[in-house]
Amino acid sequence: MTQDFEGLNVLVTGAASGLGRATALEFAGRGASLTLVDVNAEGLDETRKACEAKGAKAITVPTDLSDAEACMAPVPAAIDAFGRLDALINVAGMLVFNHFPDTTVAQFDKVFAINVRAPFLLIQSALPHLLESEGAVVNVASASGVMGHAYTTAYGATKGAVIAMTKNLATEYWKSPLRINAVAPGAMMTPMASATKMDETYDMQLIAKGIGAREIARPEDLCEIIAYLASPRNKRVHGQVYSIDQGVTA
Numbered sequence: 001m002t003q004d005f006e007g008l009n010v011l012v013t014g015a016a017s018g019l020g021r022a023t024a025l026e027f028a029g030r031g032a033s034l035t036l037v038d039v040n041a042e043g044l045d046e047t048r049k050a051c052e053a054k055g056a057k058a059i060t061v062p063t064d065l066s067d068a069e070a071c072m073a074p075v076p077a078a079i080d081a082f083g084r085l086d087a088l089i090n091v092a093g094m095l096v097f098n099h100f101p102d103t104t105v106a107q108f109d110k111v112f113a114i115n116v117r118a119p120f121l122l123i124q125s126a127l128p129h130l131l132e133s134e135g136a137v138v139n140v141a142s143a144s145g146v147m148g149h150a151y152t153t154a155y156g157a158t159k160g161a162v163i164a165m166t167k168n169l170a171t172e173y174w175k176s177p178l179r180i181n182a183v184a185p186g187a188m189m190t191p192m193a194s195a196t197k198m199d200e201t202y203d204m205q206l207i208a209k210g211i212g213a214r215e216i217a218r219p220e221d222l223c224e225i226i227a228y229l230a231s232p233r234n235k236r237v238h239g240q241v242y243s244i245d246q247g248v249t250a
């Protein structure tokens, strides 16, 4: 594997499971040191050990990203441990899957806090360091921010916001060396997907529209693209949303 992150430090949120864990391991294999952030301290520790088994240095910063003040801790921890930050990968996310009339204000506020406000605050905190290192941001959006999915209106709105945040920020930093991009995954087999409870009140025909005709992705299928977007080898891709969705938005 290319050692394009040798000597570089990458901060990955949502690193305790699913796509975040797979992404951390991808960067570990490319020579990066890792700052691992998640609310799930036990899962984070497992990811740290798996990164170390690949020869990478890694620290964990257990953080509840729904708490705005707590979002200020991970970047200083990365700088304390490694003296630099080269990439911020915003993977952590919460899904609200239910009938539109049943979505509560508390769910709406929480999903926006985790999926939109936390990446916003982490990017603010990381920017001075990323400008110094000429680094990168990769935000994880979703196909549901690009097209309609049933039963995920609040969640889809957060992912549309992540896409708008990526493009607006990329425009503001157009004249800097930063690279700011997003990926928009389609259905992925992760704990988030397997924890989604469905019953006969949901219309499977509508749900199938968001899954499409191809096999559901594994998190490992996406990591190479995330690593490329964050890599110093990527000199030209900026302000883009890379769909990795088995073609559902084609």
Ligand SMILES: NC(=O)c1ccc[n+]([C@@H]2O[C@H](COP(=O)([O-])OP(=O)(O)OC[C@H]3O[C@@H](n4cnc5c(N)ncnc54)[C@H](O)[C@@H]3O)[C@@H](O)[C@H]2O)c1
Binding pocket: 013, 014, 015, 016, 017, 018, 019, 020, 037, 038, 039, 040, 043, 063, 064, 065, 066, 091, 092, 093, 094, 095, 114, 140, 141, 142, 143, 184, 185, 186, 187, 188, 189, 190, 191, 192, 193, 219
């Ligand atoms: N699984 C899918 O089908 C799918 C599709 C498109 C996009 N995504 C996006 O991919 C990303 C990763 O999701 P995943 O599928 O790997 O699910 P996952 O549940 O395995 O991972 C999400 C991670 O976010 C962490 N997290 C949740 N709330 C948090 C909080 N308050 N503070 C800190 N960490 C918190 C969880 O602990 C978990 O480790 C998410 O942004 C999700 O929206 C997933």
